[in-house]
Amino acid sequence: MMRNLWEQLFSRFLKKFHLTRYFSKSASLKELHQSSHAQHIGKQLTEQLTHASSTPIARLLQEKQTQLSGLDESEVEIRQQRNGLNEIHTEKPLTWWQHLWYCYKNPFNILLTLLACISAYTGDPKGTLIISMMVILSTILRFWQESKSNKAADTLKSMVSNQAAVYRNNSGDKLAQYALEQLNSSAAHNIFDIPTKYLVSGDIIKLSAGDLIPADCRIIEAKDLFVSQAAMTGESMPVEKFAQHQSDNISNTMALDNIVFMGTSIVSGTATALVLNIGNKTYFGALAHRVTTQDQVATSFQVGVNRVSWLLIRFMMVMTPIVLFINGFTKGDWTEAALFALSIAVGLTPEMLPMIVTSTLAKGAVFLSRKKVIVKRLDAIQNFGAMDVLCTDKTGTLTQDKIILSKHLDVLGNTSAHVLLLAYLNSYYQTGLKNLLDLAILEHVDQDIKTERLHYSKLDEIPFDFDRRRMSVVVKTPQAQSQIITKGAVEEMLNICTHVEINNERTELTQALKQTILQNSQSYNKDGLRVIAIGYKNAPVTEQSIFSIQDENNLTLSGFLTFLDPPKDSSAKAIQALHNYGVEVKVLTGDNEFVTQKVCQDINLPHEHIVLGEEIDQMSDDEFKHAVEKHNIFAKLNPMHKERIVMQLKANNHVVGFLGDGINDAAALRSADIGISVDSAVDIAKESADLILLEKSLMVLEQGVIEGRRTFANILKYIKMTASSNFGNVFSVLVASAFIPFLPMLPIHLLIQNLIYDVSQTAVPFDNVDEEILQKPQRWEPESIGRFMIFFGPISSIFDIITFLLMWFVFKANTPEHQTLFQSGWFVVGLLTQTLIVHMIRTPKIPFIQSRASLPVMVMTVLAVSIGIFLPMGPLANYFQLQALPVTYFIYLPVILLAYMGLTQLMKTIYVKRYGWQ
Structure with missing residues (x-):
């Protein structure tokens, strides 16, 4: 009941300071249900675009209070003041102080801050300083690393200020300035190139190949217009757009083929369009607004850290009062008992965890940056490994993301050089804007076909239109004939062909053969290929010099071209x-x-x-x-x-x-849990991502997974080492407090021991990780951490108790007058066993033989052991209330340490067989 009451009070505190998500025990399923209901573009926007699609242009111009010659500048200014600029307002970046607060507010930093305040209140400046330094270092390190990453990510913003060709009545100082700057003939025709952010609803704009569409628009006029909507729909092939809606399908907004959308681009053709919506009122803006205004969902890393935090916090809340009451009742000095219990609380709290986690994640971020990956959020490193x-x-x-010509086939499905030559001549000699299919053909041919083209000369061409869905060029052949070469959609080509070419011979196109050709074409479609057909007709040059659509008849079908977006x-x-x-x-x-x-x-x-x-x-x-x-x-x-x-x-x-x-x-x-995007992505995708790939090579994903697992393994090492070691120390303190008439170790001893051990752990992020551990996804399992702590913690307590007996009976440190010798003896054993456990628990293998720690870990281990022995034996002993140990103590010390390591290895073997090793 008390636990429930405490959690209710703590939850109120979290909500007040917006910390709930950092302490939540699991991701709420409510988020799932919210995402599966009505998270769609507003009904009003859909109805508005559907209405604009079906309304005649003349009436739509009246509704928008505009005209084909464009808006007056005064009217533009009024509309800008009313509706704002044509900009997408996305997620605002955190201020530096908000980012600093974000880096600080995790469970252990808040808990350590509370303990530091208690230390200051109880007159323990050394303890306050030590705890505060841990919090400050952890926060500043994370703040610095994330600030650097976010700054790099900001440079990748690819949506720069584009220009739009807009019709405006030539009035007003601003347009006059544009005209002077441009000094071209377009200004005389009331067409001005202006930054897209100054567009308003009702503007008339010109669009051409290569343009990014700056707003949601209704097409007024279109010629050979193909639009890439891949950023919106994921469809790799461009779609055709018309001045009039061609389909009966008006249920799908993106299928409105006389509406173009902000964020898409013109692949080929030209158009004149009426601006319907700008900024956040566009289809793009509505999607972006919904994404950036919803709460960030808690990731696997955050959930895992929160669960481990609760485990250790509850353990501390149970053990600390027990230590307080035992020492208070047995020693009678409640002030000293309170200070000692506070030191136990600090000792039980893995105060270096925030710093170890941050430095380990930062190391992973540096590694990935060398692989040309920008890490926007450090948590993503561990999520990479857990994925x-x-x-x-x-x-x-x-x-x-590039269309290529995959096959050039005759009607029987055999590769045909003649089909490729005809296609090349058609694409090369057409004067209209070449679409992606034409470019794929031109890139595919070899030098022989390019040389063969020199034997042909162009006579005429019949442009593409959407009614007949084909286009033709007329060339003079080396045999002095005129040859019509036509390419287009399969069904339309079959309608104008009377023969087919099989094995270089013309054969009549029968109904049965036509059906077979259609079936073959459909089979190519099912293979994910886009198919166009190509045919030709020869005639003497002297008969005709000008050709028209009426000449596209009685053709011979030569074969097919298939295209794909290759992996x-x-x-x-x-x-x-x-x-x-x-x-x-x-x-x-x-x-x-x-x-x-x-x-x-x-x-x-x-x-x-x-x-x-x-x-x-x-x-x-x-x-x-x-x-x-x-x-x-x-x-x-x-x-x-x-x-x-x-x-x-x-x-x-x-x-x-x-x-x-x-x-x-x-x-x-x-x-x-981990969002990954690329530097060429749209802005909103990059804002939503945790990682940004500077190169589109997917092989970096494997390296990211490995680095994420290495990062997580090292974080988990620290938690396991610290949790089991701290549990053993507390268990030893409870035993000693019950039977020894003085404190087994002073508060200052506990804090110094903790500080030396924690500093030695700063090398953990640079440790080696066994290859076997990297093979499987790794995630937080608080239950296994708790089990590990209880399984291995008491092992150190066994040798602590042996040390108590050694100091009590062999060295006669059994009275309050000799407590300093007792405390010094346990200080050395406690620190050395804590340090050596690093090597025992860092791997399921036999340490130093089957698996060796990295050089930084070895160096820090030697340094910690040296300092631990130096403090009681050196000139600083009195300052820290320690004393020199007898020489015979160091005869017993290696025996205790070797026995401790041997028993730990034996228990580790039993544990691995029973529970495995994460």
């Missing part, structure tokens, strides 16, 4: 490496299932069954819980699907990483 599931986006992470060379190796280290990879993408399946097949991921976003929407909670465990590939997902999958995996007791770079990945990045 057992990595969810990754496909486009740009597993794939090269990176490192993807398959990285996934296999992660698998070898116990990390399961799951692909979460917005792209279609066929493309996704092909990529997963190429990188050796199981691809037999793919779960689609629409299937997830139909699943019950229980079905969804099992689906995320059973399946590894999820396609056609929206951002909320991705986040929900991550949250469910966490609820299933996994430590989850997420790798992504688009706005559609931001929510999942924020919800994961």
Whole structure:
């Protein structure tokens, strides 16, 4: 009951100072339910964009109170004052003092601060100084490391101030200044290049290939317009956009094909568009706002540290009063007993834990920085090691984010050089803006085909349009004929072809052959390939010099071109490496299932069954819980699907990483235990991530996992060493306090012993880790730490009691007058056994033989042992209320230490067989 009351009072304190998340015992499942309900773009925004898509342009211009010639400058200023600038307001960076507070507020720092205050109140300046230094060093080290990392991350902000070509009535000082600066003919036509942040709703803008779309817009006019929406949807292929909505599908906002969205980009073509929404009122802005305003979900590391903290804090709260009452009743000096109990509390608190954790994580961050990885949050290092599931986006992470020509085939599926030549001539000679498919063709050909092209000359071309979905060029062949070369969608090409080319011979295109060709094309689509067909028609040059759409008939189908977004060379190796280290990879993408399946097949991921976003929407909670465990590939997902999958995996007791770079990945990045992005990602993805890869090589993930596990192993070493050693000391104190008429060790002795031991542990972050420990994911298990503490702690107490008997009976230190000799004898044994336990517990193997500590650990061990012997034997003994020990003491000392090490090794063997070794 008292425990419950104390926790209620403590919880109120935490809430008051916003510390709840740092002490919470586990991640709340409420977060999962919140993420799976109504976390979608506002209904009002969806309805507004759907309305704009279906409304005639003339009426829409009236609604926006604008005109095709643009807005007056005075009206622009009014709208800017009313609606603000066209900027996305994302998460504000912490001020330096907020960041310093964030680095300070962890359970042990707060507890140690409380103990330091008590020490100061009870007149113990030395204890106050020692405890305060531990807190200050830990906080400053973390603050410095994270500040350096965040500063580096800020330099990666890729969304710079872009320009937009906007129609404005040429009035006002600001536009006059723009016109003078530009000094080009466009200004005379009321088109000005201005920073995108000055756009307002109602502006008319010009868009062309390479432009980032600066706002949500309705297309007024479009020519050959292809838009990349990969950052929003995850689909690798660009989509066609029109001036009029072409599809009946108006349920999916991103499928509105006469609306373009902020954050996407123009791949090819040109357009004139009406600005509908700016800034946070855009689709992009709504997603960014939802991601940055939701609370950061507690990670595996934070939850684990909190649980271990509660374990040690409760243990301290139980043992400290017991020590106080035993010494108070047996010695009669309650003031001395209170000081001693306070020293025990400090001794039981692993005051170096914050500093050891921070320095170990900082070492991992330095290691990763050499691998061109920026660590924004130090906690991510340990989460990297604990990760057992990595969810990754496909486009740009597993794939090269670049369309390539994969095959050039005749109608029978055989590789055809003739098909490639025709495709090259078509792409080379067209004068319109070349899209990604044309660029892939031009990059694919070798020098022989480039030389062959010199034998052809261009006569004419028939541009692409979306009605017929094809384009043609007309060339003069080496045989002095005119040749129409047409490429386009398979169905449209079949409609204008009457023959096919098989084995260099023209054959009539029958219905049966047409059906076979369509089936082959569909099979390529199912393999994740985009297919276009290519055909030709020859005619004498003298017959015609000008060609039109009517000439695209009676063609001979030559073959097909297939394109794909190929996986990176490192993807398959990285996934296999992660698998070898116990990390399961799951692909979460917005792209279609066929493309996704092909990529997963190429990188050796199981691809037999793919779960689609629409299937997830139909699943019950229980079905969804099992689906995320059973399946590894999820396609056609929206951002909320991705986040929900991550949250469910966490609820299933996994430590989850997420790798992504688009706005559609931001929510999942924020919800994961470790969010990983790249320097070319959108701003909101980089803000949500914990790690940023400066290079898109996935092999660094394996190195990050190994470094994370090495980091965690060294943190765990310190906790195990300190917890078991401190427990043994307290147990020894309880025995001594009950039977010895004086304090077995003075408070100052406990603090000095603690300080020397803790300083020696500063080398732990640089220790070696056994290879076997790095093979499996590692996570916090407070129960195993408690078991370890109780199992190994009493071993040191056995030899403490032997030391008590030695000092009492052999050296006659059995009266208050000789207590200094008794205390000096136990001080040396206690410090040396504490220091040696480092080597015994750092590995499940035999120390010094099967597993050796690193040089820094060895040096600090020798230094701690030397200081421990020097203090009672040197000139400072009186200052610290110690005295020199007899020479015969050092005959018994190695016997005690060797026996202690031997028994610990024996017990360690029993423990490993029974419980294993994390």
